[in-house]
Amino acid sequence: MSAIRHPKDFWIGAIFIAIGLGAVFLRGDLEMMGSRGRMGPAYFPVALGIMLTVIGAIGVGRSFFRHGAPMEKLHLKPLALVSVAVILFGILMRGAGLVPASAVLVLISAYAHPKFQWKEAGLLALGLAVFAYLLFIKVLGLPIPALGPWLGF
Template structure:
C-alpha cells in the first residue's frame, strides 16, 4: 500500500515541531506580550513557539512534495536506552549545577551523554568532558559574568 507521505522523516519531525510550537504558545497563557521594543514575559516564548510551529508546518508540507525515497528516508529504530541516558545526564546536570558547580556538572553531562554513542571511547570522552567543562567556565562565568558557581556548596564553595 502506498502512502501520500513521500518523506516520513520530514513528516514526523515536522509534526513534532508543530506540536511543540503550538504547545509553547498555548502554555504561555495570559502572560503580557508587550512590544518588540519593550518585551513582556510572554513575548519571546510566543515568538519562538510560532517560529517552531512554522518550521514544523514547513517540514510537513515538504514531506508531501518531491520524489519518493523510501530507501534513504526510512525511519530507523527507536533507541530508548540512548534517549534515557541523555535525558538522565541533562537532569543530573541540573541537580549538580547548584550543588557541585558548573565544571562538575558539565563534565558529568558530557561524559554520560557520550556514553550513549556507539563510538564511545573513554579516553576521548574524558578529554572532551574536561575541555568542555573548562570552556563552559571560561565562557559563562569569566567572559559573560553569569552567576554560576564554579565550586558548589557540596564541595565547600559558596
C-alpha cells in the same frame, strides 16, 4: 502505500509543532505579550513558539510531496541517555556547580555513542568543563558557582 513520502520531514515537523504549541500555550505565568516595539515577558516565547509551529507545519506539508528514505529504527538508549544527561546537568548546576555538571553532561552523552571510550570521553569532559568555566565565569562574569555547596564550596 502511505501518503507520507518523507517520514523524517514528517516526524521532525510534528516535533517542531509540538514544541512550538507547547511554548505558546504552556508559557507559565507570563501574561503580558506587549508589542514589537515594547515587548512583554511572554512575547519572545510566544513568537518563537509560533515560528517553530510554522516551520513544523512546512515540514509536515513537505513530507507529502518530497520523496525520502524511510525512518530508521528508533534508538531508545541514546535518546534516553542524552535526555538524562541534560536533566542531570540542570539538577547538578545548582548543587554541584558548573564544572561537575558540564563533565557529567559530556560523559553521559558520550556514553550514548556505540564506540564510547572512557579516555576520550574523560578528556572531552575535562576540556569542556575548563572551557565552560573560563567562558561563563571568567570572561562573561556570570554568577554561576564553579563548584557548588554539595562539594563543600
